Amino acid sequence: MPQIGVAQQAYGTTESEALTFRSPSLGFVCHHLAAERKHAILDLGVPSGSSVDFFARVPCTLYVEDLFQSLLSLPPPDEEEGERAWDLRVERRLAHSDEVRFDMIFAWDLFNYMHVELIHSLMKRLSRSCRSGTLLYIMMSTAPMIPERPAKIAIINDDHVRYEPAGAARITNPRYTPLKLERMMPGFRLLHSFLLGASLQEFLFSFE
Amino acid sequence: MFKKSEPDSVRQVPESQDTTFGTERNASAMRVKETATIGPSIRIRGDLAGDEDLLVQGQVEGTITLEQNLVTIGKEGKVNATVNARVIIVEGEVDGDLNGEEQVTLKKSAGVRGNIVSPRVSLEDGARFKGSIDMEGEASKKSGANPKSNKVTEIKSPSASSDEAAKSPRGKSEEQQLFKP
Numbered sequence: 001m002p003q004i005g006v007a008q009q010a011y012g013t014t015e016s017e018a019l020t021f022r023s024p025s026l027g028f029v030c031h032h033l034a035a036e037r038k039h040a041i042l043d044l045g046v047p048s049g050s051s052v053d054f055f056a057r058v059p060c061t062l063y064v065e066d067l068f069q070s071l072l073s074l075p076p077p078d079e080e081e082g083e084r085a086w087d088l089r090v091e092r093r094l095a096h097s098d099e100v101r102f103d104m105i106f107a108w109d110l111f112n113y114m115h116v117e118l119i120h121s122l123m124k125r126l127s128r129s130c131r132s133g134t135l136l137y138i139m140m141s142t143a144p145m146i147p148e149r150p151a152k153i154a155i156i157n158d159d160h161v162r163y164e165p166a167g168a169a170r171i172t173n174p175r176y177t178p179l180k181l182e183r184m185m186p187g188f189r190l191l192h193s194f195l196l197g198a199s200l201q202e203f204l205f206s207f208e
Numbered sequence: 209m210f211k212k213s214e215p216d217s218v219r220q221v222p223e224s225q226d227t228t229f230g231t232e233r234n235a236s237a238m239r240v241k242e243t244a245t246i247g248p249s250i251r252i253r254g255d256l257a258g259d260e261d262l263l264v265q266g267q268v269e270g271t272i273t274l275e276q277n278l279v280t281i282g283k284e285g286k287v288n289a290t291v292n293a294r295v296i297i298v299e300g301e302v303d304g305d306l307n308g309e310e311q312v313t314l315k316k317s318a319g320v321r322g323n324i325v326s327p328r329v330s331l332e333d334g335a336r337f338k339g340s341i342d343m344e345g346e347a348s349k350k351s352g353a354n355p356k357s358n359k360v361t362e363i364k365s366p367s368a369s370s371d372e373a374a375k376s377p378r379g380k381s382e383e384q385q386l387f388k389p
Binding site: 047048049052053061062064065069070096 | 330332
């Protein structure tokens with residue numbers, strides 16, 4: 001059964017609107033990655049200097065895809081592109097090799113900005129690069145409106161993340177529930193769910 | 209083709225005043241301090257190698273190998289190449305692998321697509337990066353792992369033939385394909 005809990009509220013801001021949250025899921029991930037072998041970690045978000053510094057402590061190869069830049073900022077495909085348009089886009093835009101098997105995937109808040117079809121195509125492709133036990137970290141907003149672009153999210157330490165929303169403009173939140181996410185991501189099962197504060201919730205899924 | 213820029217700190221002593229080993233001393237100082245510059249209007253296709261620091265403000269396609277030196281890809285620089293150097297600083301655009309013996313730094317103006325292998329990687333917020341980062345030096349020191357067991361160095365095009373891979377000096381079976389260009 002998934003664990004449901006309430007994380008400590010944001011404990012401070014360093015800039016306007018930038019929040020730091022205690023992230024129980026990140027603590028779990030750090031424990032998961034503490035083994036001696038070398039790990040493969042995929043960051044689908046915007047590259048962050050402090051996250052790179054953080055992963056320097058772990059024997060790992062960090063893959064950065066920056067999906068917002070390469071995929072999410074594209075207009076939706078038109079009819080001429082056919083039924084497999086999303087699949088083809090994902091195949092073309094993801095840069096990592098098929099050979100890699102990830103231990104950890106950070107999707108951050110990107111799913112808030114994806115169509116159902118895109119999430120389905122992306123996760124279908126990523127599932128080929130997962131092994132049993134691969135963890136997937138997702139941050140979702142429960143607010144009706146969200147910033148128009150994904151936030152800058154950086155790992156501060158073993159159990160804290162810094163969340164910096166992008167700008168003041170707002171768009172409608174698709175408000176995907178964990179159940180809906182599981183349906184869009186065959187093979188992934190919800191492990192943990194925590195409320196972070198500021199209408200944000202984090203989910204940790206595991207690939208089986 | 210290459211513009212040699214001489215830093216202000218290096219004072220050239222006229223040979224006539226150089227009564228002992230001045231010329232030799234000066235030459236040595238010049239070797240240490242000199243930075244070769246590829247200017248904004250220069251375009252090079254091929255392999256670059258040498259023994260002095262390099263600033264790229266132009267375009268380079270191929271490989272850059274300056275294993276004991278600093279290579280800076282300036283804001284105007286566009287590099288489509290594998291870069292091997294002691295320290296690599298990127299302010300411009302790079303499409304290719306960056307192998308830094310000591311450190312690789314991506315400044316906020318940088319745009320990099322490729323694999324980075326270096327014991328220290330620094331990425332300023334705002335830098336655009338798509339690829340992989342392997343800090344195996346630092347990680348292996350901490351974990352005690354054998355870095356060669358997971359050596360990761362090469363980008364291979366899906367269209368590249370196995371013959372080409374075999375010809376590559378790094379085309380060894382132990383290495384993994386990481387990132388498709």
